[in-house]
Amino acid sequence: MAYLDLLHLEKSFGPNHVVKDFNLRIEQGEFVSLLGPSGCGKTTVLRMVAGFETPNTGKILISGTDMVGSRPNQRNIGMVFQSYALFPNLTVAQNVGFGLSVAGKKRSQIAERVAEMLDLIGLADLGARFPFQLSGGQQQRVALARALAVRPKVLLLDEPLSALDAKIRLTLRREIRAIQQRLGITTIFVTHDQEEALSISDRVVVMNNGLADQIGTPFEIYNHPTTRFVAEFVGTLNTFEVTVTDPDVGAVMLGTTPLVLNRTIAAQKGAKVTLAMRPEAASLGRFGNMTLIGRIADVQFLGSIIRIRADIGAHQLTLDTFNRSDMPPPAIGSETPISLPTSSLVVLVK
Amino acid sequence: MNWLGLVPFAIFSLLFLLLPTFNIVLGAFRTQQGAATLDNVMNLAQPRIAIAFWVSIKLSFASALIGCLLGFILATTVALGGLPRWLRQSTLTFSGVASNFAGVPLSFAFIATLGRVGILTIVIREVFGINLYGLGFNLLSFWGLVLVYLYFQIPLMILIITPALDGLRREWREAAEILGATGFQYWRRVALPILWPPTLGTMALLFANSFGAIATAVALTGSQLSIAPIVLFNQIRGDVLQDPQLGYAIAFGMIVITGITNLIYIVMRVRSERWLK
Amino acid sequence: MKSARLWSYLIFLTGVMYFIIPLIGMFEFSLRKRRGEYSFDAYTSVLTDAQFQQTFLYSLLMALVAIVFGILLVVPTAYWVRLRLPKMRPVVEFVTLLPLVIPPVVIAFGYIRLFNTSSVLPFLGSQFGTDVLLSCGYVVLALPYMYRAVDTGLRAIDILTLTEAAQGLGANWPAIIFRVIFPNVLVAVLSGAFLTFAIVIGEYVISALLDRPAFGPYLVWIGSNKAYEPSALAVMTFAVTWGCMALIQVVTRFSKHTRTSI
Structure with missing residues (x-):
């Protein structure tokens, strides 16, 4: 049994069958990318893991426990959004500490964890700033720290780099991977950028029309594509x-x-x-x-x-x-x- | 040369907006003979005037607060309550109409509905056996006036706060949820703090809106109600205060109050725009 | 989820009741003039009243004058400020918002003191002068709405390029403003105009204090002297307000349509 099991997930929105018999087993500490063009269903898979969408059928197991049916706020999952989604009324430190704060943790405990997280993302001095005073790259790093502060079981990254400049995209990509490896956190990363997916992941899932066309290491995906779609989409x-x-x-x-x-x-x-x-x-x-x-x-x-x-x-x-x-x-x-x-x-x- | 293009506007606003106002403000600090004095402003403290101002402030505050609250609830219901989209558009259109349906005709509508022989008064008496006026209700009272003012205050609130509600991004809710927050925690810690400045700003605007309103009250109560604008109105018409300089002071006091509330509005708008950049 | 939506509908319906019942009330009341049955007698009575006709036409005229005058004042000013004096924008915007701060009764008071018969500019010395002053007062009342509408309209078009293109073709300033800029902000101007109309047509304070036979004072007078006619008038005023707002929607939608089709 793997750490995170997605079994036979199906999802339709009205007549649109967006995810078809999706199966994926992720080991603890693994970094898996969902790669595909827009509308291929990758974001829907991620949102089903987060609990924002309920699959029509199928199971989502985290260490053997089925998550389908439980609310997002009970799943202990971290998520980073494409648009950062930092709370504009809270400071950087308050944003990072939000999850601990709503969980009723002690002030001193929160402060300690926030400092640790800000250190991790290299923004130790910016705790008192508000999101609108930060650059896009800094905001996304804060969003990452916020997601990690609650020690989630799984980290979900929904196109976290798409809204950033090319240069920052490269450095932040390396940083995300380094932090992920350091913490050993199981991660699902959604992207439409094949270079991004190949460079950052342990394994890549290439999705097309709601189906997982191929699941493999970046080396396998690039060198031994099994379908024409995978071969053409990657590289x-x-x-x-x-x-x-x-x-x-x-x-x-x-x-x-x-x-x-x-x-x-x-x-x-x-x-x-x-x-x-x-x-x-x-x-x-x-x-x-x-x-x-x-x-x-x-x-x-x-x-x-x-x-x-x-x-x-x-x-x-x-x-x-x-x-x-x-x-x-x-x-x-x-x-x-x-x-x-x-x-x-x-x-x-x- | 560029400045020449502004000359018509400058002359117009000086002549018909700035100078008349300045004249009043100046008059508030002058005796009839033209000497500088603070007596006029001090005279505002006499019970008759002070009470009028106090009633005005209470009336404006009550109608602004309740209008704000109910408008907020209605706008939230329409924007986020899962109602069909066409309902939302029609609500906004109707709000545009209702917020401009103030003044004399509005008071007629309420007299026809909740006056002593208004349809609702009669229906409640005939069908439910409740005599509203017997229970102490009076449309021509303070709370009656608040009830009427709400007819343009609530729609104004809806018109101004709906864009702010639309500005609440879905990701904020989702981010809060995935971090473990309940719906209540999301509203208390994120949504309400974000909506607070625009709400407070709108409330200031609603306050100023009803503070200067006069036609509705005149048509309802026949200019007998002692609120600041009506006292000033009567003073201008017939110098009922036997002190012409006191009129200036009343006008000045009104400008100060609406000025402060508008300042609050501007500050709050700047604050919320800074966040939502 | 289901019960939340139920609550939404419940709250919404309560709101609808508050806003609809007075409208029903005034309509029902306006039909009650004839004893024992519904009739349009109140409407006939009002419409055939010579005073109604005079005051309504007077206010209509004042509104039209205020609209034309307001457009002639606001469009070139807003254009010029955007084109040549962007630094002055906060100042001009502040001035245009002042009518929201200064209550109309104070403005009217100022007029009476500043323009009386013994002053340098004795507007109030003649009937015509008073009418001019009243329409200027209406322009002031509508200024915040008019300016904002036009300024928003100007923001949507590239006035610098349009101006330079027109200059390149040899157009002089009046031609640029009235034949190039004006048609491009027509929708915004029309919205401002309808809003001005809705504000001005039933205006009470300034016209009452300047003692002019406008529709607003007539409404107050009839309110304290007649029983059913006020409701009939309220129904008609509501229809006029509704018409103005509907026209704003129509022109906005029409313009969107033409823009996408180009």
């Missing part, structure tokens, strides 16, 4: 429609170019499947077991990485190479051999 992806000529050895036709993957494909001969490949998997030059000739269409200099677009017949391929000072990028219009390691070509049947 940049090259996809090629190919026709299977021999499923047993993995022979396919890309336009008029034959390719052999040397492994079986779970499809009939003559079926159309999709080959997917990350830009960094391909490389310029003849290295691997499979080389194609491409005509360089575009070169984008991105600093440490150079992104190249090449035409292979009627298909387009995007590939990333590291920038090396001793190797200038190929000229546009030149014909160059491009190596595709067959192991990095993912076959997506559906």
Whole structure:
């Protein structure tokens, strides 16, 4: 039994079936992200865990106890909102101490815990300020401290970084992860930003249309997507429609170019499947077991990485190479051999 | 050159707003011969005037307080009570009408309803066997006047406080709830403190609103009621106080009181806007 | 949850009763003039009363003058302050809010003292002068509402760009204000105008103190001399107020509609 179990959750709003048979088991201290486009149901899952929405069917177990039916204020869960949701009439210290205060804790106890929390988020001097006197990043840190002050069993983060500037988003992301690991608190993080989800999480749940498409570590999600949606939503992806000529050895036709993957494909001969490949998997030059000739269409200099677009017949391929000072990028219009390691070509049947 | 654009407005407001008021304020500190004096203002303390001011203040305070309270309850019910959306829009529209339906016609409506031969008085007597006037109720009394004033005070409160209620964000409630607060704790520690400044500010506005009101009271009681604006009104018409300078002092006193209440309103508005930025 | 909603409806209905019953009361009362049956006699009596016609027309005229005068004063001022004198905005706003602080009876008192026959500006020396003074008083009463409405309207449009575009096309100042700015804040101006009308039409204090035959003093007079006619008049006034507010809603909605369709 896991620490937090979400079993067969279903939720409909009127005719909209927003969450469909959602299952997720989270271990104690784990950081799990729900990743997906807006409207995929990720926020609804989070709100069901918090108790703001009641699932139509299914169970939410925290260390074995079913939470469905209990009110949010009885669940002992911490939550951070996208819009900070700090109480504007209370100081930073009063905000952080709110949960302890409504629980009837002693003043001295509250003060001690508040000081500890403000220290944790690095805002020890700002306890007397009001929220409107803080920057967005500071407000969100206070919101985090407020959620953690009551020592919740589970921490829920609902797009906490979306309202912030790009730079603060990066630092706060690292900070959230560091605090989470230090406290060892079980955390669910909702985001639509795939880079955010991959960089911060132990595991990622990619959601689409109310379904969990894939659950896995960032490494698995990125390198071995199991559905086309996951592959396309996470990272940049090259996809090629190919026709299977021999499923047993993995022979396919890309336009008029034959390719052999040397492994079986779970499809009939003559079926159309999709080959997917990350830009960094391909490389310029003849290295691997499979080389194609491409005509360089575009070169984008991105600093440490150079992104190249090449035409292979009627298909387009995007590939990333590291920038090396001793190797200038190929000229546009030149014909160059491009190596595709067959192991990095993912076959997506559906 | 830019200043030229303000000249028409400056002349108009000087001539028809600032100078007339200034003239009154100045008069309050002058004898009839034009010498400086504090006697006029001191004379406000004479029982007849002081009582009129006191009744005015009580009347305005009672109607503002009750209007504020009931308006708040109604606005909260309409905004957060789970009523259908069209009810809310119609309430706001009706409030716009009712807050402007003051003065003489309003008192007619109440006389026709709760006067000695008003329909409600008759219905209550015939159907329930209760004689309102026999029980001491009188529309032409202090509380009768409060009842009438509420007809424009409550809608004004609804109009001003509804945006503040809309400003209460759902996340605040949810954040409080998930931190363990009950609904009551949320209202006491978060919602009410946030709504307090705009409520107090609106109450000051309601106070000033009824303090200057005169037509409703005149139409109801025939200018016999001794409240500050009516005393001043009668003084202007016929110098009933036998002291023309006292009129200036009364007017000055009224400006001071409405000025203070408006100051409260402005301070409170600034405070609540600062929070909800 | 269910019982909470029940309470909501209960509170709401109580409120509705308080606001509806006086309206029913005045309507019922206005029909009682003929003994033993309901009739519109009170309305006929009022409408055929020459004094009603005179005072109503007089107040109507005063209201229209006040509206036109108010627009001519407020629109250019609010425009100019936004365009060229933003530093003066708090001052101008403060002045426009003063009529909410100074009770009308005090303003009227000031007029009587300042503009009497022996003063430098003897407005009160002639009937025409008094009428002008009365309409100016009405402009003052409506100033807080008018200014706020127009200022809000101006905030919604980019007056600087509009002005520069008009200047670039060779327009002079009157043309800019009346042909470019004015049409763009028409809705705000109309809202202010209807509000002015609702305030002015039954106004009592200033017209009574300046001793002009306006509708407000007539209402008070008839209230103490007739039984059923006052209710009939109250019904009509309520209808007028309602009409003004409805017109504000209509123009606002109409403008929203045209804006989205552009």
